[in-house]
Amino acid sequence: MSDIQPFRQTVESFIASRGWTPTRFGRTVAGDPLFVFDLREGREPRSETRTRILKAMQEYGETKTRAPMRIGVAGLGNVGATLVSILQKDADSLTKKLGRQIVVTSVAARSRSRDRGVDISGLEWFDDPVALAKSPDIDLFVELIGGEDGPALAAVRAALEIGRPVVTANKALLAKHGVSLARLAEESGAQLGFEAAVAGGIPVIKTLREGLGTASIARVYGIMNGTCNYILTRMGEEPIDFSECLRDAQDLGYAEADPTFDVEGFDTAHKLSILSTLCFGYEIAPDRIHVEGITRITQADIRVAADLGYKIKLLGIAQRSDDGIEQRVHPTLVPKSSAIAGVDGVMNAISLETDHVHELLLAGPGAGGPPTASSVLSDILDIARGAKVPPLGVPSPELLPYKQAPMRAHEGGYYIRLNAKDVPGALAAIATRMAEKGISIESVIQRPDLHVIEPADTDIVTRTVVLLTQDTLESNVREALDLIAADGVIVGRPQLIRIETL
Ligand SMILES: NC(=O)c1ccc[n+]([C@@H]2O[C@H](COP(=O)([O-])OP(=O)(O)OC[C@H]3O[C@@H](n4cnc5c(N)ncnc54)[C@H](OP(=O)(O)O)[C@@H]3O)[C@@H](O)[C@H]2O)c1
Numbered sequence: 001m002s003d004i005q006p007f008r009q010t011v012e013s014f015i016a017s018r019g020w021t022p023t024r025f026g027r028t029v030a031g032d033p034l035f036v037f038d039l040r041e042g043r044e045p046r047s048e049t050r051t052r053i054l055k056a057m058q059e060y061g062e063t064k065t066r067a068p069m070r071i072g073v074a075g076l077g078n079v080g081a082t083l084v085s086i087l088q089k090d091a092d093s094l095t096k097k098l099g100r101q102i103v104v105t106s107v108a109a110r111s112r113s114r115d116r117g118v119d120i121s122g123l124e125w126f127d128d129p130v131a132l133a134k135s136p137d138i139d140l141f142v143e144l145i146g147g148e149d150g151p152a153l154a155a156v157r158a159a160l161e162i163g164r165p166v167v168t169a170n171k172a173l174l175a176k177h178g179v180s181l182a183r184l185a186e187e188s189g190a191q192l193g194f195e196a197a198v199a200g201g202i203p204v205i206k207t208l209r210e211g212l213g214t215a216s217i218a219r220v221y222g223i224m225n226g227t228c229n230y231i232l233t234r235m236g237e238e239p240i241d242f243s244e245c246l247r248d249a250q251d252l253g254y255a256e257a258d259p260t261f262d263v264e265g266f267d268t269a270h271k272l273s274i275l276s277t278l279c280f281g282y283e284i285a286p287d288r289i290h291v292e293g294i295t296r297i298t299q300a301d302i303r304v305a306a307d308l309g310y311k312i313k314l315l316g317i318a319q320r321s322d323d324g325i326e327q328r329v330h331p332t333l334v335p336k337s338s339a340i341a342g343v344d345g346v347m348n349a350i351s352l353e354t355d356h357v358h359e360l361l362l363a364g365p366g367a368g369g370p371p372t373a374s375s376v377l378s379d380i381l382d383i384a385r386g387a388k389v390p391p392l393g394v395p396s397p398e399l400l401p402y403k404q405a406p407m408r409a410h411e412g413g414y415y416i417r418l419n420a421k422d423v424p425g426a427l428a429a430i431a432t433r434m435a436e437k438g439i440s441i442e443s444v445i446q447r448p449d450l451h452v453i454e455p456a457d458t459d460i461v462t463r464t465v466v467l468l469t470q471d472t473l474e475s476n477v478r479e480a481l482d483l484i485a486a487d488g489v490i491v492g493r494p495q496l497i498r499i500e501t502l
Pocket of ligand 1: 074075076077078079080108109110111112114127128129144145146147151169170171172196197200366367368369372
């Protein structure tokens with residue numbers, strides 16, 4: 001019986017796994033550029049030819065897995081320079097671990113003369129990251145430039161198009177183009193690693209792609225932005241307001257000169273959208289997330305929350321429901337006793353709620369050169385070992401079109417802070433409207449030291465009142481607040497913070 005069928009399959013999978021063209025296989029392995037075309041048309045090679053080609057494939061594989069893996073790094077900032085330095089410093093131990101050398105051979109950045117604290121004198125320099133991505137002298141391309149489009153996108157595409165593996169830390173790029181890049185990688189047989197794109201040094205992508213077996217995830221939530229967590233933690237430790245904490249975070253290098261992206265919650269939304277895809281198998285949808293930032297959080301909110309047994313954290317939360325996927329980013333009251341409440345400062349944490357392992361909390365440094373470079377390195381090592389996984393957990397044609405579920409009611413109720421006019425009957429009017437909407441009030445806090453001056457405050461005397469509701473629908477709360485505003489008994493915009501039972 002002919003063994004042409006298994007032979008043909010072996011050749012085809014060799015070609016697909018390397019992202020080669022049939023002609024390249026013919027030239028490099030079979031010694032005949034048309035060999036694969038002939039094979040596909042049913043021409044059966046003689047048994048000695050088959051034996052020769054199988055041996056050549058085996059030898060090629062062995063040589064390739066022993067040969068040094070040559071890396072090209074585009075972007076030599078915080079993460080890129082740290083990665084090059086780690087790869088140089090730990091070269092011997094990495095070779096021992098892998099049985100194969102990993103060598104940075106080429107780099108790209110904007111300024112050739114800038115001192116980056118790392119020796120790049122022997123490395124080939126590229127001004128153009130796309131040219132580096134396509135260079136025939138590298139085996140793997142690392143993108144550490146940043147930005148959702150521009151040179152980062154062009155270079156990553158260029159590498160994947162020729163079947164070259166890519167590692168990136170770029171969450172903005174992944175959130176916007178993740179599905180098309182995953183498709184490109186799958187078509188060309190290249191690997192695409194992005195462990196560092198979500199929560200810096202925490203190996204959450206690997207856990208989701210490879211570590212949970214068939215466990216089904218019901219909810220994922222976490223603290224994914226170190227800048228916001230630092231600010232909220234400081235506000236809890238010292239009586240300083242949001243703007244002062246933000247200035248300190250900028251002085252310490254924890255916040256960008258323009259912090260909007262972080263403090264308004266968009267960075268968390270990008271990361272959440274990537275996690276959500278890996279958890280639930282839907283296409284990435286960074287624009288279909290309810291997003292609220294932390295800029296309106298005051299000392300009063302932090303103190304009242306603490307007195308009631310809560311901390312305020314900026315959480316990204318995604319959960320499956322019968323109507324689709326609900327994704328939201330907002331400040332949240334979490335019980336002080338919960339594990340996530342203990343994650344302070346610039347630390348990040350991600351919790352995965354699954355049917356098999358129940359709750360898994362991964363916590364660690366979410367940013368910074370060394371933790372992020374370490375995640376980039378772990379992707380490089382996986383690729384050097386020959387790991388093959390679909391970038392988004394399932395092959396991209398199997399991703400479901402994103403189905404956005406409406407915001408749901410929250411089990412833990414709501415924290416509402418409002419400035420009531422200091423007139424007889426104001427509080428009674430507020431309580432009446434709440435009752436009309438079926439909202440039960442758990443606590444009412446009114447202390448002179450909690451007075452918050454809202455921008456809309458005029459010379460009208462007000463008292464700041466905090467209400468904690470029992471479980472209720474968000475629509476009920478919003479309707480009650482609209483009625484209260486229309487009654488004219490409050491001044492300014494109420495503060496509304498969801499309470500999560502975790
Ligand atoms: N920093 C972190 O803690 C962290 C954490 C997680 C993920 N990330 C992600 O990692 C990536 C890199 O972040 P980073 O903090 O290292 O950024 P960075 O310090 O701003 O470095 C960016 C690098 O890209 C280079 N670059 C910019 N435009 C270029 C172009 N057109 N051609 C070639 N090179 C160009 C810059 O060159 P010059 O140096 O010559 O200007 C610089 O070396 C981003 O996607 C970021 O979101 C960072």
